[in-house]
Amino acid sequence: MGRRQNDPELSRFASLVLLPVALFSCVLAYAVVSTLLSTNVAPQDPVLDPSEMAGSDDSGERKKDGCCGGIENLELWGPAVKWGSEFKFNSSVECCQACKTMCSGNDGPCLCDTWVFCGNKEACGSRFGECWLKKQKDTLSPARQDAGKSVIWTSGLIFGKGEVTK
Template sequence: MARPELDHNYSNNGRSGRGGVNKCCSYKRTTVIICCINIVVALYVFQNLYSSLYSYSYQHSHNAVAYTPDQIKKMEESMQIRKQSEPRTLIEMIKKIKQKLDRRDDVVKLPQDLKLNLTSEIIELLRGLNGGANTTLQHEAVESWRRQKIQEAKRIAHGKESSSFILPVEAGKLARALEFSWAELSHEIGLWIPVHVINYEHNDKPEGENDFDDTILAGKRLPPECNAELHTDYGGHAVKWGLTHHKESAYECCQACLNQAKNARPDEMKCNIWVYCPAEEGCHSPDIYQHKLEECWLKYAEEPKVNFKETYSENYRRNHPNAPSVVPWVSGVISS
């Protein structure tokens, strides 16, 4: 009786083993079938995409309009007319303004220490000239210095030369400013040629004689009673508001002060200070107004005091970034 039972168990185990093998094989077969189907679908999709692109390009090439030589000639003429009608003058002006603004940025981005060094070099240059040198010689000396400084800055920018106060990264900007924006840079450092020239050369005039060299100012020679002082700004109470009181020269501004003091009524303040702006770019002041060329301020002060003299201090320029190095005003306290 035991033998049939063993045979029965063996037969059951055999069926289970074959069923497991079939089950495993069915999973593999299903995976292979699915992968094949995916490949076929992908190939079909790629074929359709390729066919549609080819068909589109073929139709596009065949549907392109064919123009006659006469039509092509008319289109070329219309394009030429449209190009000729462009406001070329305006476009060129805009380009020049943009270039000027870019060059102005180079001037503004120059460090203040570098600008002060340039001012010092020019002052030393002018000191070395003969005291009787006219504005033409002074202009030529400064122009020669500028050309030499351009070449020096270019050599520093290319690493061919070194300097203790010009960094290579700043040398390129300095060269462009000296070469293309000299007017803006000269205004920044307080140099005006030929309108103004700084001259510190000693002279042998007798004591008490007016040593102001008025050849650097436009207009008539200033009389001794004007006591004109270059690069000076006096304070005081306004007798005539300079924003609306313009004169063509420092001489006329001083004469206006003298005339006002002579003809003033007893209850009016008498002018004893005149302040004039001779710079074409205008004159800097710490107030909110824009002071322009030929402004003539008539002032009164019981004890005249100088607001600014010769150069603005480094601390002042730090608080007023737009201030030039040299005081632009010309002033005088008239003799009573």
């Protein structure tokens, strides 16, 4: 039996066909995987929308209470720096302002970066007006105790100017 010679034109044509097929396969695989990952990932914690935390209205302008909007039906967790059972206010804005006053100067870290307020007289009962001031380990990923319609708390975050979270 004799050896069969390779046809150089056939191998050149095969490589020209294989390259687009390989690129198409990679693009298709990427599209399928990214679609599956984006539809199957459901956050377990509520997303803290910065516009909600900033107390902005629909037009994007800030309310006169500044960054003291908070999120209702959310209880953020963390070590307390002021106990709410002995620290009460009439509104969540006052609770937030109390947390803000614990920030040192214009560019220092805040001793308080989380506030939690109970503002529904019926649901809170004797806890009405309690203002818990707390400090998070990581303010960009705050610890959450509970969230949902059954939660009686309103919570918010404070960020000091120039504060760096590690």
